[in-house]
Amino acid sequence: MQAKEIKDKINTLIEQASSIDPTLARRLEEINRWLKHTKLGSLNSKPIVLAFLLELITDSTIWLLIKSLPSPEEQQAKFAQMTPNERYWYGYLFPKWINATDSKFYIWKQKMMSGEFNQVDSDIIKSIAQDIVRREGNFWQRYIADLSMATDLIVSHHDKKPLCIQITSVSQQFQRQKYQDWQNSLRSWEIERGLFVSYNPADSNFINQLVNVALYNSDHLAEGKYINFS
Template sequence: MGYSLQAKEIKDKLNLLIEQASDIDPNLTRKLREINRWIKYIKLGSLMSKPIVVAFLLEVITDSQVWLAIRSLPSEEEQKLQFEKMTANEKYWYGYLFPKWINATDTKFHIWKKKMMSGEFNQADSDIIKYIAQDVVDRKGDFWRRYIADLSMATDLIVSSHQNKPLCIQVTSVSEEFHGQKYQKWENALQLWKIERGLFLSYNPQENDFVHQLVNVALYNSDHLADGKYINFS
């Protein structure tokens, strides 16, 4: 019963956001309607049996609420002040990447929606990414993680350090055979979304302390990597 209630709340919130967005941001309305069509006929119990779908929906709801709250402010000055209260990563997400996703045609959207719903989608490096994120925080850095960033923008984590300069990172343990191919796809995706700089981190799980090493590279490049640069670290 509790699960069904949560699923119903998700559907209700989505419908409410569609209504609210129609007066504020028609492009967001279109995106939310597309998501709503995707889950509309799924039974509540079935929806709750798909934790990744639910997690994605909750992220989209949260992000849409934040975005609409900002867009509803009466002046650009007040909107700007709201962004100034955010962390560097939040500001990058809500001020740049999320609105880009709202306004763009996401060519991968229909593909990963199917994979997510069918249970094919799994984040192979999910545990490693969690360890990296935790180490970033332990070392006074900050991270941001979103399914949209992962699935559409080839970004597992957005990391920032002392300089508060968010850096998009993809983490992979891909074999050497496919490394070049995956790197090229990653770089193409970042350029498509006009992400100015990025870090492609390959790791060998057999190496000692590889998480700490990856975080060293991530934090350093967050502060120092120039715009227009896409670095391949392995």
């Protein structure tokens, strides 16, 4: 989908949301203001911005579909068709983001537009996600979760309990502060379980170790726990 189609689709979603979920409409209007002065050609040259907007369009479309169902029973039936991670996203985190004051939103959308945002761990996270699927787990990934909620991946396994995970190669010197910031962020979004994993790229087995830890804690980590693994 090109920039013009994306802008048109967001406007259409604002119209739909105005009668179904006005709070979502206001959030999408905020996105529109952010895009207002960016020319279409410039927007088309920003793949991360486009990827974020496509995710937002997908999430908003699904959310409006759920909200427009005539009864709570039908809404619950729709949630029942989803994976545990999708259900956690659409049933909890995404509506929480729609309704919350996101203190990080202004900062990261400006960085994203200016090209300052870079995903230094993206290849590692992709490899971890692929290994999770190979081992019969599930993952979910969203820019909003990453940038506002300090969550690179949402992972679930046998017990189908989603776990929010941040993955970093931060040095030991800065690890304590980053862990504290991460924990504060999860608490502020009322995310009840979290895993903070720092890795050493020089360790050839670290992806296997990270996946082991992620899948185990998805099944076993208690609510109210935020653990640091390195």
